[in-house]
Amino acid sequence: MRLVPKALVGAVAAAGIFAVGACAAPATTENAPQQPTGIRVGLLLAGPRHDGGFMEAGYHGAKRAEQQFGAQLAVVDQVAPKQPELERALRELAGRGVDLVVAQGGQNNAAAEVVAAEFPRTTFVVTQSDVTGPNLASYEVLQEQSAWLAGAAAGLLTESGVVGHMSGIRPVPGLKGRAAFVAGVAHTNPGARVLTNFSGDQDDVELARRVATAELDAGADLIFTMLNAGRPGVAEAIRAAGKGRQFGNVRDFTAEDPAVFAGSAIADSGVAVFRAVEDFANGRLRGGENVRIGLETPDAVRLTLASDVPEHVRTELDALRERIVNGEIEVRTTYTGPEFPNP
Template structure:
């Protein structure tokens, strides 16, 4: 079976896309399907539609990576009822369309709780790029986790409009630091490097997402909200090959297994690690609910 895995933006972004690519690579190595990688597509719905129109006729199935696919994938799935489609981080389903949602918000909630416990200034930050559902849910969860740990915490939250422009993210992160944030949770792709530079210059700490940034740069990263997007991609491909099309979105979070976690640096005290472990268990057993909406103020630099 020929399956295209479709990426918006750069695929080796040291973030969300890179984690998804790892899942596609594992599926290829295990011989699940003949997999091709489509990447570098601009974050523009017309550009996405045009590229999909080129790719879909050549394959048997397509896995769209990212919440951007909630708009265009159902459209093209309806045009090609004989082919199979899936969205990873999606919410749309259909006769030939499945969605798999790795619950990044579970680990974002843990990130918020840790940030609130560790801040010295009483102010923490959140910075993301595009307003897609996974990013919006991640922001809501981070704020909620922070407020559960400290109801008086101040959270500066913003979407800068880009996942890949490091100049923009550096300016936004620096502005949040200037406004008092000493820990910033970033949900970014290639542009994370700008936020890293701002944190290094401003002597702030950062909590990353998707992959384990603590291993990459422990000087800047106090923690990282890990989301196993790779497992979501592999699962989508495996189901597609087997002809399985779930009629509701498949949620993959703490309650379903080790799809989300919070990596913490060696300088995080055991008392904080134990606190985070207790919250994670509460999410698993359903006694802690992670919200997915936020209607509070937003930071502008």
């Protein structure tokens, strides 16, 4: 797809050392070399640590904290995103005597509330969440802000007037991101139609390929993917169809595959993991807090664009970014419209 912006309808707004037992899914554990003065951190990933997306971002944030603060890191990954399995993994980590347990993703909310109450002397953090308690805090990278900008970009660039959205499961941050993307499209192109799908699985490549193919067949020429290991299926569908482009999320996919990715709504949740460990190491982490990190912190939240995106589109998007940061644009985080079914 050649990125020539669609004529707009109306004016666009101006601009470690701990062994962790297996959970329901085959969990794997990483033990860092002992550093006697380091804080003890347990990281729970409801998916593989190398999923090319959300879980991997959290893992890299924890590894960065391990290096910078001498944290003794225990990682348990590949845990099924179901409350009993998540509770079991959290109990196992807390029971090993860690100082801080970080659970990556809002799918851990209910499990974290239960287990944090059972271990009142251990500090718990859930990323991409707003859950809190006496010893429980949330650290949230506002992925809805970069998702809104991705929607605004898609609205400016679509030639067909139809764009797509794809995700798997439905944690609150994912729902917010979908709503924000749709709102961004509507802001720059009120006449465009958005096909939005939650397939039920973040990591199934073949399912993602089928959904993407169906959206492309329905007219979408740009698809925003909020997937993890399943994301390559969308690229396969685009290449097979010989049309369309993709917007990624979490990290910068345009640097890896600019022929497929028109842009990437970066929301590096690894920054949330790192910030939580940093605050704990410096005595700043308190239960009951909800720490939010948005576009004002561009190393965490920003939109990147492929080199063939026209300069005037970049200028318009830069202006819209500033309006979000300044509070002039409120990013909508609810959606009540139709959904695109699995094929």
